[in-house]
Amino acid sequence: MTGIALAFLVRLATGVRLLGDIPEDGKRRIYFANHSSHLDFVVIWAALPGRQRAWTRPVAAAEYWEKTPLRRWLSTHIFKAVLIPRDLARMRSEDPLGKMLEAIDARADLIVFPEGTRSDTGEVGPFKPGLHHLATKRPETLLIPVFLENLSRILPKGEALPLPLMGQAMFGDPLPGPVEGESKHDFLERARDAVMHLSHGHLIPSPPDEGS
């Protein structure tokens, strides 16, 4: 109940629309998107149809989501996040990639942000290798690119109060996995292009001079 209400509120506040039905083909999905705001995964999660939302788990930073009781409750009970440590020592002992693969094997869909961290400017940074690992280790999963528009303006890094502007979540067609002979770097570039392509040129909040 809390989940449905929260998803509705997020859509209302950001103007993001509910996605049409997703075909029931028994395949796991990994949604990967550009990262610019704390709202990012919440918005993708809120845009998914209710049934999908139930088994979709965001991959998020453990340090942030374990900090306060409210965050802990939200991340475990509402979003069922796969919490990944950023701290190097913890990363060694907890095996982030293994956690993600485990979640996929337990029939969960994932939301990942291959850039790793949020960009300050709204530009899309280079993708980290995680997505490549997931795609090669679980080749049968569908890789869905998602472009998130305007969220960095609604809730920029370092701000607590969101502005009631309009945002969008644009979902693309599944990206073909790494092919024979394709280097890791080339695959990641291709994945990044798939996200950029969805922006139809709206990608970067145009620097002030372009708008006028």
Next chain:
Amino acid sequence: MKDPELLYLVGGVVGILLIATLVTKILIGKSGETPTLVNLRQRVNAWWWMMLVFCSSLALGRTGVFGFYALLSFLALREFITLSPTPRGDHRTLTWVFFLILPLHFLFAAAPWYGMFLIWIPVYSFAFIPIRSALAGDTERFLERSARIQWGVMTCIYFLSYLPMLLYLPIPGYEGQNAKLLFFVVLVTQISDVMQYVFGKLFGKTKVAPKVSPSKTREGLLYGGAAATLIGTSLWWATPFTPAVAAGMSAMLVAAGFFGGLVMSAVKRSLGAKDWGRGIPGHGGVLDRLDSLLFAGPLFFHVIAYYFGTNMYDAYKQPQWMYDAMRLWIGH
């Protein structure tokens, strides 16, 4: 809605919409679902909804009307700012605009505190916006950024709020009937838009400003405007005007609406967009529907005030309850 004349106005619009729905059905039955006809159907459906929401707000009385326009204002400003590239340095400024300046303005309007209604945005907010942005420390294109936000606030909040303010305009012998005045200005301006669109499609040849708005033609303005003026004149019985004055007022609304649409279209294009948003199917955004009213509203309000020589003296003062509250707070 105790006013029978208001019911006639509503009935008239419902009649027009019924005809429009019927004609759309027939056209689609004849030539199938072409993109133009699907757009027409969307537009007519949206008109039903807009009419329904507008009338319900009127039925809820003053609070309903002011609440409704505060919401419209919020939606319009949201579209305006979404399209304007505002950088990080403006985030806090915009927070104040959305969460303080806008609600307070509608509070002053509804109170009514006419004196503050007049100056809250052009004086206080106009000064506050650049101050807050300067404090954020970003000087990059500062003048442009301030101007963008000020323009959004001026048009989407201040200009728009003149429409509900019509309810407080004291007109001798017309007391308690001002809702019809609001109905009149919205009806004539919107019908003028529709007529200009229709006549432009039928006879349009000379474009007024092709770069700004490709659909605005001189023929559309002349014929469509004349038709809207005729309709407005025929509604004189619902207004405090004589037929001649109703005609003049309608013509003024047509012109103001036309130029309002033109200016807002130029703003929109300068921001690199075709529509303000996608809030109303078939129409675009909320601002695409409101643009003509933004300019028609304030003009209509003040011209009526001059014509009848009315002054807002009673509403000019700070309301007593607000005065008392402030005294209490300061502890006088």
